[in-house]
Amino acid sequence: MPATPRHTSRARVEAKESSILDAAEKIFAQAGFDGAKVSDIARAASVAEGTVYLYYKNKQDLLAAVVGRFWTQLTLGAEAAIHPDAATREQLEQLGRYHLNSILEQFEVVSLTYRARPQQEQDRDQVREYVRVFDRIMQRGVDRGELPKLTPIGQLRDVFFGTLEFSARTLKLRGRPYDHSVVMNLLSIMVGSSDAASGAAKGKEPSNRDLMNRLKSIQKQLKTSGDS
Amino acid sequence: MPATPRHTSRARVEAKESSILDAAEKIFAQAGFDGAKVSDIARAASVAEGTVYLYYKNKQDLLAAVVGRFWTQLTLGAEAAIHPDAATREQLEQLGRYHLNSILEQFEVVSLTYRARPQQEQDRDQVREYVRVFDRIMQRGVDRGELPKLTPIGQLRDVFFGTLEFSARTLKLRGRPYDHSVVMNLLSIMVGSSDAASGAAKGKEPSNRDLMNRLKSIQKQLKTSGDS
């Protein structure tokens, strides 16, 4: 069995395993989970249908492996994309750009995640590992005093990834490419700093009055939130 | 045929149609799309298996109908939940509360949406109809001068719904109930933030720092039930 190969060189077994995974990713991305036949995947991997089931319990399990590998690689890429010495805001921008870019480029694989989630538990770990990249950036920001002590990192994580994923969907739907203004606007919303965003609205002298307006509305709202 | 009933009373046909839909929603929510057998749904609707296919082309189509109906009802509920005369911020809070509550309560049905989206086009319309509730609130805010002219409504829509959906997932994952602080935090970063969100602010450093400091104190006031 592949799990405990005693007489075989581990390398060859793993090579075949990842060749099946490559084929599966390709076919799944192409045809979607339902549209992909295990026999197609087997053929694409130059392997008999039964062999697939030697490496993966079933089709769902194979999908979970594909998706898991994707998120693991995404974590590695994210860590590489972030400058360790940059300020929190810069790091968030780097992660935001990297994330939006990646999920736009590999939209089909990301979509497959939703097919894997409800069933398998294993792949959740890999997604969890990925979002920790965000948590580490934020925690460091707090530790350094760049962010308030009481920053609700968990909630901001949902703002960050939720916004980016929905934005990516919108961009895809409209056939638009990567849009840096999405990341910039998100950051300005999250961290409070603002920067001129490329594609978005230009002009409008802003600043003091708008900032004051924002603060007023926030404070006013805070007063009314006493109930809940 | 159900589409053009000449001799039948429309009412009876529609009653059966919605009884199949009810059964489908129940079984789908219970077992998920793959886990649900059409024969189970037929039995739950007290109908023969073939009858289901008289009303819906296939299982996917049936799912699309279930999901479509859900979003249509959600739209009606949202419109009822919003006070027409309230200020923009209040209306957003009403919509936010209603939305988060609804998707928490009917989490399984919401999850099914992802299974319907890629294939069918029809249900997209119903989702689009729903998000227009948000757009109308925002547009009215702009028209009234409560929000800046250049407010990027489309992007804020992704912030709003993306954040709420991811927050709902987090709450479900941790077995937590509805948490009003999620909505309040979301609003505090969205409302009046259009200066930043529009990307129009040309980065006045002092203003930003000032805003940061104020936000810090506000965040301390916000007894966020934030985790992490």
Added chain:
DNA sequence: CTACCAAAATGATTTTAACTCATTTAAACT
């Protein structure tokens, strides 16, 4: 080199569930 054995691979067969369709039942109209 040959014999041997276990791991790995194979693909024909089984199983399962979506979908079809010839037939029956019910309803509407005359």
Added chain:
DNA sequence: AGTTTAAATGAGTTAAAATCATTTTGGTAG
């Protein structure tokens, strides 16, 4: 009551996932 058309049925067909008895491969030893 008889005729016609709509609606419903469920046994039968089909397709694809999963299984498993058999074959092939590759390493080891005599």
